[in-house]
Amino acid sequence: MSDVLVLVDHFDGALRKVTPELLAAASRIGNPVAVVVGAPGTAEALAPALAEAGAATVYAAESAEATQYLVTPQVAALAAAAAATSPAAILLAATIDGREIAGRLAVRLDSGVISDAVDVDADAVATQSVFGGSYTVRSKVSRGTPIISIRANSIEGSAPAAAGTVTPLEFSVDAAASATIVAVHTEPAGDRPDLGAASVVVSGGRGVGSAENFTVVEALADALGGAVGASRAAVDSGYYPHQFQVGQTGTTVSPQVYVALGISGAIQHRAGMQTSKTIVAVNKDSDAPIFEISDFGVVGDLFDVAPQLTQAVQARKG
């Protein structure tokens, strides 16, 4: 069976949730091989979790430079691993970095790339959900090694546990073609789940009216154990930070429940949330387009409805 390379997405000494999903996808195509890029010692520390998630081999691409440069260390490591294994496919997370690593790597390996797949089968045929979920497209790489970036939370099942044998991997980074990371600022995520991965998302729009008023949105999100999102109008008005924007040019979400508070439902907002399982909307305007796609719509003032809903949810939880 051919090897399938998986670029390990890790942060602060732990696997990101998407990594086992990538290994599960890899196991459909061939023999999952994890590639860890990081400071010395990273692979050894992650190996037990990677073995559990199905990695037969764990390549350790480690050096001081590995964390210093943007994207190019991962590209170099995957190119080296590809030369060593002639893999059937290379899988990465469809994050900002993942899609760029895929792009640079595709050029280096003269291979085709499929971006933001929501599924992949045993023949490395990928499924994409495009135009905000308006179309489902199946596509396939026709030249070189298939390089596929996969959206978090979309692969079902898991790979059987495997050996997870750590093997050092030689790689070298071209410093002249690399940007240098000077400082990393991560905003504290708090207790709320990741927007892109949450099973409940409560979003506020321009109708929320101010940054202070967003506490109404947050309270409902917390009662439901969900993430907070915002429309672009709310972000542009300074009510909520940009990284929480849902839509065409923000995050695409597909939770079990999406609650839209004071959001009109512009086509670009819908492009980021219309594949949610259940949509609840609260809007003062009974003609707001958000109601066209809502499973349960309330024509009313969000400042009456949302706090009452928050209380009712809390009461049910006891």
Add this chain to the structure above:
Amino acid sequence: MNIVVLVKQVPDTYSERKLRESDGILDRDATDNVIDEIDSRGVEAGLQLTEAHGGEVTVLTLGPDRATEVLRKALAMGAHKAVHVVDDAFAGSDALQTSAALAAALGKLEFDLIIAGNESTDGRTASVPAMLAERLGIPQVTFVRALEIDGTTLKAERTVDGGYTEVTSPIPAVVSVTEKINEPRYPNFKGIMAAKSKPVTTFSAEDLGLAAGDTGGAVSWSIVLDAAPRPPREAGEKVNDDGSAGTKVAEYLASARLI
């Protein structure tokens, strides 16, 4: 400093976008086509830098004949000249082919910096800037929300999942901007008139030395097998708030076992 800004013509996000039934390729005739909003921010970033440091902004697009419209728009904003890579042979290109043609065109231009959008609103692969950097052998500094040039060094704030990083890079480099970078200026009447006499150079596949066997959808690195439209969502229940709607929503969610 001379800057090349990449601009792409895309279907207007306000319209319903379609894929052709026959081959799953974007149907550009089914919608209005506009400059991708993110690329007008790229043009703005380029103009601000040349206003501060001197030099010229060249806008570059790959697309069919009518993509000249987006070049005129950028010229009307203040870009100095334009390059249009246009050839029927490019129809149906994937991201690898697009980046190869753009890199070949860049090889004919002089630049200290290349600016692109972080992610187009149609293909959304967010990979063309990185592919270009690889083809040109230079750094890429992508998803930038703030940008500064100090001599031959570029300093940027780059958006990442869950925060931002400070990044530096020598130039030339490929930069891609996010929608937080700036608000693009509107072309004024003078700009629109001036745009009419600004130079637009065109390059064909042959001009760029690209082999016929490498261009176009028939020989792309990835192919669409099939594309199916998703059934439209139906509207469900709608109630007027009579003072108990919050409780009703909770009941609805509970009956659907969602809480």
